[in-house]
Amino acid sequence: GIRVLVQGCWGFASTSVVTEASLAATARLAADIAKANKLVLKEPVQLAPHQGFGEVSWKTPLVQSAFEVPVKQKADLLLAANAAA
Structure with a gap:
């Protein structure tokens, strides 16, 4: 989402399309x-x-790319968290 402050007023909008x-x-x-x-x-x-x-920069130390984690492993983690809640 994008938030802006124009002349003392907030405005919010969002999109799922990430193009310029x-x-x-x-x-x-x-x-x-x-x-x-x-x-x-x-x-x-x-x-x-x-x-x-x-100007600053920071890099997260990656152990494993989220794109390399199998969907089943992600689903199992979510189901376990849901069961524990």
Whole structure:
């Protein structure tokens, strides 16, 4: 999902299509929703000031790619978690 803050109003939109065109259209939709929300806005949203971290990168140490785990193993894990809940 994409969330935006436009003129003190939140807008949210999501898509399951991960292409440049779809993401751009979804961002525009989120902005349009934020602008529409302004009609019922009582008080603009103001984010707390926060010092940035600059440019950073982080990499998760992968033990096994999720795409290499057999579907049966994933399903068994979910069923076991569900049974324990």
